[in-house]
Amino acid sequence: MSLSRAIDTPDIEGSLAVKPTVRKHVLDLDDFSREEIEEVLDSARGMKEVLGRDIKKVPALRGKVVVTLFYEASTRTRVSFEEAGKVLSADVINMSASGSSTEKGESLLNTGLTIQAMGVDTIVIRHPHSGAPYLLAQELDKVSVINAGDGLHAHPTQALLDIYTVKDKLGSLEGLKIVIVGDVLHSRVARSNIWGFAKMGAKVVLSGPNTLMPPDLIRSDNNIYRSTFSSRIEVDTNLARAIEGADVVMALRLQRERQNAGFLPSLREYIRRWQVTDDLLARAKPGAMVMHPGPMNEGIEISNNIAHGGSSVIEDQVTNGVAVRMALLYHVTIGPSQQL
Amino acid sequence: MEIETLVIRHARIIDPSCDLDQVGDVLIGSGEILATGSLSLDSLPDGASVIDGTGLVVTPGFIDLHCHLREPGFEYKETIAAGSKAGAKGGFTTLCAMPNTNPPVDNAAVVEFIQQKAQQDSLVRILPIGCVTKGRKGLELSEMEELASAGVACFSDDGDPVYDGNLMKLALTYSSDLGLVISNHCQEKSLSCNGVMAEGPVATHLGLDGIPAAAEEAMIARDIALSEATGGRLHVAHLSTAGSVPLVREAKNRGLNVTAEVCPHHLTVTDQWVLGAKGAPTSAAGGLAYDTSTKVYPPLRSQMDVEALIVGLSEGVIDCIATDHAPHDLTSKQVTYQEAAFGISVLETALGSLLQLVHTGKLSMAAMVDRLTLGPTKVLGENYRDLASLQPGTTADIVIFDPDQEWMVDASEFESKGKNTPLDGTKLKGRVVATIVGGNLIYESPALKFQGVRGGA
Numbered sequence: 073m074s075l076s077r078a079i080d081t082p083d084i085e086g087s088l089a090v091k092p093t094v095r096k097h098v099l100d101l102d103d104f105s106r107e108e109i110e111e112v113l114d115s116a117r118g119m120k121e122v123l124g125r126d127i128k129k130v131p132a133l134r135g136k137v138v139v140t141l142f143y144e145a146s147t148r149t150r151v152s153f154e155e156a157g158k159v160l161s162a163d164v165i166n167m168s169a170s171g172s173s174t175e176k177g178e179s180l181l182n183t184g185l186t187i188q189a190m191g192v193d194t195i196v197i198r199h200p201h202s203g204a205p206y207l208l209a210q211e212l213d214k215v216s217v218i219n220a221g222d223g224l225h226a227h228p229t230q231a232l233l234d235i236y237t238v239k240d241k242l243g244s245l246e247g248l249k250i251v252i253v254g255d256v257l258h259s260r261v262a263r264s265n266i267w268g269f270a271k272m273g274a275k276v277v278l279s280g281p282n283t284l285m286p287p288d289l290i291r292s293d294n295n296i297y298r299s300t301f302s303s304r305i306e307v308d309t310n311l312a313r314a315i316e317g318a319d320v321v322m323a324l325r326l327q328r329e330r331q332n333a334g335f336l337p338s339l340r341e342y343i344r345r346w347q348v349t350d351d352l353l354a355r356a357k358p359g360a361m362v363m364h365p366g367p368m369n370e371g372i373e374i375s376n377n378i379a380h381g382g383s384s385v386i387e388d389q390v391t392n393g394v395a396v397r398m399a400l401l402y403h404v405t406i407g408p409s410q411q412l
Numbered sequence: 413m414e415i416e417t418l419v420i421r422h423a424r425i426i427d428p429s430c431d432l433d434q435v436g437d438v439l440i441g442s443g444e445i446l447a448t449g450s451l452s453l454d455s456l457p458d459g460a461s462v463i464d465g466t467g468l469v470v471t472p473g474f475i476d477l478h479c480h481l482r483e484p485g486f487e488y489k490e491t492i493a494a495g496s497k498a499g500a501k502g503g504f505t506t507l508c509a510m511p512n513t514n515p516p517v518d519n520a521a522v523v524e525f526i527q528q529k530a531q532q533d534s535l536v537r538i539l540p541i542g543c544v545t546k547g548r549k550g551l552e553l554s555e556m557e558e559l560a561s562a563g564v565a566c567f568s569d570d571g572d573p574v575y576d577g578n579l580m581k582l583a584l585t586y587s588s589d590l591g592l593v594i595s596n597h598c599q600e601k602s603l604s605c606n607g608v609m610a611e612g613p614v615a616t617h618l619g620l621d622g623i624p625a626a627a628e629e630a631m632i633a634r635d636i637a638l639s640e641a642t643g644g645r646l647h648v649a650h651l652s653t654a655g656s657v658p659l660v661r662e663a664k665n666r667g668l669n670v671t672a673e674v675c676p677h678h679l680t681v682t683d684q685w686v687l688g689a690k691g692a693p694t695s696a697a698g699g700l701a702y703d704t705s706t707k708v709y710p711p712l713r714s715q716m717d718v719e720a721l722i723v724g725l726s727e728g729v730i731d732c733i734a735t736d737h738a739p740h741d742l743t744s745k746q747v748t749y750q751e752a753a754f755g756i757s758v759l760e761t762a763l764g765s766l767l768q769l770v771h772t773g774k775l776s777m778a779a780m781v782d783r784l785t786l787g788p789t790k791v792l793g794e795n796y797r798d799l800a801s802l803q804p805g806t807t808a809d810i811v812i813f814d815p816d817q818e819w820m821v822d823a824s825e826f827e828s829k830g831k832n833t834p835l836d837g838t839k840l841k842g843r844v845v846a847t848i849v850g851g852n853l854i855y856e857s858p859a860l861k862f863q864g865v866r867g868g869a
Contacts, residue, residue, distance in 0.1 A: 102617075179743075179746075179747060180747065180748065181746055181747065199748070201748035201749070201750040201751065202618055202619035202620050202702070202748075202749065202750065203618060203619075203620070203701065203702030203748055203749045203750075204748045206700075206701055206702045207702065207746075207747070207748055210700065211746070222619070223619050223620075223750070224619035224620070224621075225618055225619030225620075226619065260619060263616075263617075263619055286615075286616035287611055287616075287622065287624070288611070288612050288613050288615075288616050289616065294612070294613055295613045295616065296613045296614070296616060296617040299613070
């Protein structure tokens with residue numbers, strides 16, 4: 073019943089005035105222009121309206137098949153992609169490495185070719201190896217590929233939802249000071265957010281132990297972010313100083329294994345120097361917002377107070393994630409075929 | 413093709429063994445060089461085949477100190493037969509085959525297998541390299557004297573350097589009366605960790621684990637100190653960082669018995685190529701980023717490293733050019749960058765790559781030829797000098813190349829089973845026209861022009 077109601081719902085294109093950009097894949101944020109990012113945000117705003125409806129279903133992707141192919145554990149990214157696809161009426165099939173032919177030694181490429189042969193329109197992939205989505209995009213010619221996080225490389229949908237969240241609250245990113253705290257070296261979220269925030273005009277300050285910063289970022293200006301965004305990227309290991317006057321503070325997940333690998337003397341020392349706390353946040357701009365890509369280690373990179381306090385927008389991030397992923401699924405799944 | 417006597421006329425003859433660089437003729441007979449210089453037509457024996465060498469360069473055949481022929485054990489990647497054809501097409505008349513085979517070359521039986529196989533299948537000379545340690549495991553020395561007697565050209569554990577400093581010291585000491593060099597792939601594993609490309613901006617951008625230059629330099633410094641302490645003969649395989657050059661320079665200045673090699677790709681290709689677009693400037697990762705054909709060990713590094721290596725090679729700090737030809741099957745490369753095998757198939761593109769340096773004035777033609785011929789024999793020792801000369805009485809191992817022929821690299825046309833090259837689809841200038849081993853013409857390109865036979869047929 074709800075399905076027929078859904079079909080009766082006014083056509084999404086009419087109600088949202090979405091203008092799909094011709095984009096086959098979402099592999100990274102580094103090939104998005106500022107205009108294209110704005111376009112995604114605009115359509116995500118329309119999608120968010122759909123999510124607020126009593127009946128969350130529109131027929132935009134009816135008859136399209138989306139596979140989520142996850143080689144790593146995930147809660148919010150996988151579920152939000154699934155929800156995004158289903159709200160748009162796509163048929164969404166979830167695959168994870170465990171329980172699939174990957175356990176029998178099937179290569180990523182052969183898995184991709186198999187999925188393509190089944191007539192799937194879009195593959196959403198998460199993989200522990202940087203660049204895995206590029207392999208699929210290069211070798212599969214009939215499907216669109218969306219990167220849902222690859223190794224240390226990129227998490228473009230996370231960055232877009234973070235940009236959406238900041239813009240939603242503060243109106244614009246132009247001239248904002250955004251501090252990203254923690255393990256930048258191992259963080260695909262940081263890599264994509266540095267790119268996205270700076271592209272939208274914000275100043276990005278990175279704070280964390282030097283051992284958890286990309287070596288070329290702390291040692292020289294010979295760095296892709298600095299060469300692209302120059303002085304809008306800064307590194308300051310002193311969080312109290314870095315956080316001064318910040319509009320946004322984002323804490324990154326600190327994996328406990330980093331201590332064993334020698335990157336940190338102890339969690340205790342990390343907490344003392346880089347945990348985002350009330351005292352530190354008091355140095356930021358009044359009303360500054362706190363973000364976290366999740367999953368959180370409360371009490372390590374972020375204090376419990378802050379995680380659930382008034383400045384936290386962590387749950388908004390999750391909600392906005394569904395809207396942004398709807399927009400992206402819609403763009404890549406409909407975009408190229410409309411061009412034909 | 414068996415030819416009794418052969419003369420190459422009007423070619424630019426470069427013979428670094430006697431500083432010869434002039435236009436002239438080379439006469440070959442009975443597997444030897446009979447004469448080099450300006451020969452009058454009347455002095456040529458009847459029945460000699462005549463090659464028109466106008467516009468071509470004639471040099472001793474290239475000697476590759478470092479390549480992987482994969483046999484025995486990995487015949488799906490390369491065989492001695494295919495590798496030797498690739499070598500011949502690239503102008504190489506001698507290939508030193510690394511011992512990372514299965515079984516590894518750590519006893520005389522494997523050496524003899526390779527020698528027999530080479531006799532049957534190979535167009536070029538194949539010199540096996542013996543392991544430093546049993547099974548290349550870095551735990552106990554191999555029977556180095558047995559290997560030396562069986563005819564290995566030198567010792568190396570190849571991709572697995574001798575990590576244990578004391579064992580390396582013992583290897584240098586033990587082998588010092590055998591007259592053979594130890595070639596070490598210098599890489600401090602505790603620094604390179606899980607790295608898959610050069611540490612730097614591109615690695616950061618692509619989220620790939622970086623290999624710091626210090627991983628190479630720290631082990632070179634260790635090995636130089638050990639060579640000094642023991643008097644043992646050290647050869648540093650494939651230098652890739654700017655900082656490695658002064659280490660070797662300084663060791664040589666102190667009179668140490670240290671030599672070094674560099675690969676064509678480290679002289680011509682940078683880590684920018686990992687971003688795709690064949691090194692063309694890209695501010696962002698394009699659709700071709702993570703091109704696994706660029707994954708090689710040591711990794712491709714920055715332009716600054718490339719420039720320093722070219723200077724080191726040109727000045728003679730680096731003694732020779734070695735290919736590190738590392739052929740792989742398609743499956744080993746059609747995976748994520750992290751999973752992909754390290755290595756590039758180099759034999760057939762080496763000359764074309766290196767001539768870029770000559771054409772742009774960064775390296776003289778004479779120096780390039782020296783580093784491909786005489787340089788390697790300085791590492792291998794006196795016994796091999798004969799292979800790097802065009803003087804009368806020496807072995808007729810010769811390459812003839814056209815330095816100006818432009819061609820497009822098409823890996824599908826490689827003789828090597830390994831089609832893994834980042835140069836696929838790029839243009840090179842300079843190509844081998846003919847290769848001669850022991851007086852036999854083992855490779856000729858369509859560009860080779862015979863002028864007929866002296867005395868008529």
